Amino acid sequence: MDNRIVKSENQYHGPVFDVESLSVNLPDGRMRKYDLVTIQDAVTILPLDAEGYVHFVRQYRIGANKEMLELPAGKIETGEEALATAEREIREEIGMAAGKMQELGRFYVSPGYSTEYMYTYLATELYPSPLAPDQDEFLNVVKLSLDEVMQMVRKGELDDSKSLAALFQALPYLKNWTLR
Amino acid sequence: MDNRIVKSENQYHGPVFDVESLSVNLPDGRMRKYDLVTIQDAVTILPLDAEGYVHFVRQYRIGANKEMLELPAGKIETGEEALATAEREIREEIGMAAGKMQELGRFYVSPGYSTEYMYTYLATELYPSPLAPDQDEFLNVVKLSLDEVMQMVRKGELDDSKSLAALFQALPYLKNWTLR
Numbered sequence: 001m002d003n004r005i006v007k008s009e010n011q012y013h014g015p016v017f018d019v020e021s022l023s024v025n026l027p028d029g030r031m032r033k034y035d036l037v038t039i040q041d042a043v044t045i046l047p048l049d050a051e052g053y054v055h056f057v058r059q060y061r062i063g064a065n066k067e068m069l070e071l072p073a074g075k076i077e078t079g080e081e082a083l084a085t086a087e088r089e090i091r092e093e094i095g096m097a098a099g100k101m102q103e104l105g106r107f108y109v110s111p112g113y114s115t116e117y118m119y120t121y122l123a124t125e126l127y128p129s130p131l132a133p134d135q136d137e138f139l140n141v142v143k144l145s146l147d148e149v150m151q152m153v154r155k156g157e158l159d160d161s162k163s164l165a166a167l168f169q170a171l172p173y174l175k176n177w178t179l180r
Numbered sequence: 181m182d183n184r185i186v187k188s189e190n191q192y193h194g195p196v197f198d199v200e201s202l203s204v205n206l207p208d209g210r211m212r213k214y215d216l217v218t219i220q221d222a223v224t225i226l227p228l229d230a231e232g233y234v235h236f237v238r239q240y241r242i243g244a245n246k247e248m249l250e251l252p253a254g255k256i257e258t259g260e261e262a263l264a265t266a267e268r269e270i271r272e273e274i275g276m277a278a279g280k281m282q283e284l285g286r287f288y289v290s291p292g293y294s295t296e297y298m299y300t301y302l303a304t305e306l307y308p309s310p311l312a313p314d315q316d317e318f319l320n321v322v323k324l325s326l327d328e329v330m331q332m333v334r335k336g337e338l339d340d341s342k343s344l345a346a347l348f349q350a351l352p353y354l355k356n357w358t359l360r
Binding site: 002003012022026030035036060066068105107110112113114116117118136138153156159165171172 | 183194196199201219246248286288295296316336338342351
């Protein structure tokens with residue numbers, strides 16, 4: 001059954017996300033309270049160039065308190081279509097536009113406590129077309145072959161869930177990728 | 181550079197997560213504030229039985245406000261080792277224990293605004309050994325072959341990031357899985 005939320009009360013209002021206290025109707029008839037983070041939807045892009053390199057970005061992330069390697073990603077701005085966000089974000093983050101932008105799938109990032117919903121895209125036919133990044137973004141582009149990506153996964157060196165999930169969704173589109 | 185957090189102030193204290201306001205030192209010397217969700221680490225388990233079926237769970241999730249298909253998962257309790265959580269959670273959620281529990285990897289779930297960190301395991305040599313689930317857990321077990329899983333991914337019917345990420349991390353261990 002869908003929609004079990006009976007009541008929602010705001011507990012915290014912040015610049016990026018809010019916290020709501022939900023009253024949820026359990027299947028056995030009892031009611032329980034859960035805290036939920038409400039946050040804008042987002043996109044993740046897998047940019048694959050003609051030479052077979054995936055373009056990652058490396059940047060400091062507060063949740064890990066360290067620099068992380070991730071696929072380019074960003075929040076959908078109010079009124080923006082997910083595809084437009086993807087087209088904007090790869091120009092801002094890796095300085096490239098895509099001749100072809102193909103939707104790979106969609107997923108909830110952490111459905112137990114957050115509404116965050118992510119659209120993923122495969123970006124190909126890349127060409128230089130930089131846009132100025134956000135004022136607080138400081139990132140480096142790192143290009144890796146698909147084999148190098150898989151080696152990093154095997155060694156546990158790629159530790160970002162949206163990047164791993166998008167790479168998995170891309171498998172049917174990466175016909176020539178030898179996995180082992 | 182790691183550790184750019186200069187100050188952390190609690191903004192919200194809840195039963196499952198807190199919200200901290202961080203003052204972060206940007207690479208250009210400026211300071212900026214970010215909100216961060218602090219939450220317990222967790223595990224995701226990919227249970228693969230001798231017949232080649234993956235055991236998923238289907239349950240209502242507040243972040244999606246609908247029932248979702250996910251790999252078994254759960255929070256690490258205070259003082260518990262990640263491996264012990266994985267062993268406990270598959271008994272609670274799918275009623276099976278694993279003769280072999282192999283770590284697949286680790287990842288940050290949403291490092292832009294949350295500390296949530298996930299350990300993933302491949303559980304094999306399964307045998308019945310149920311533990312009572314949490315009082316507010318109401319879930320159904322769904323067994324899918326690896327081919328059925330990949331069909332669902334292709335159709336966009338598997339929309340949970342941790343499950344997609346864990347399946348990707350498992351690829352090197354699933355030698356006989358024909359992807360296409």
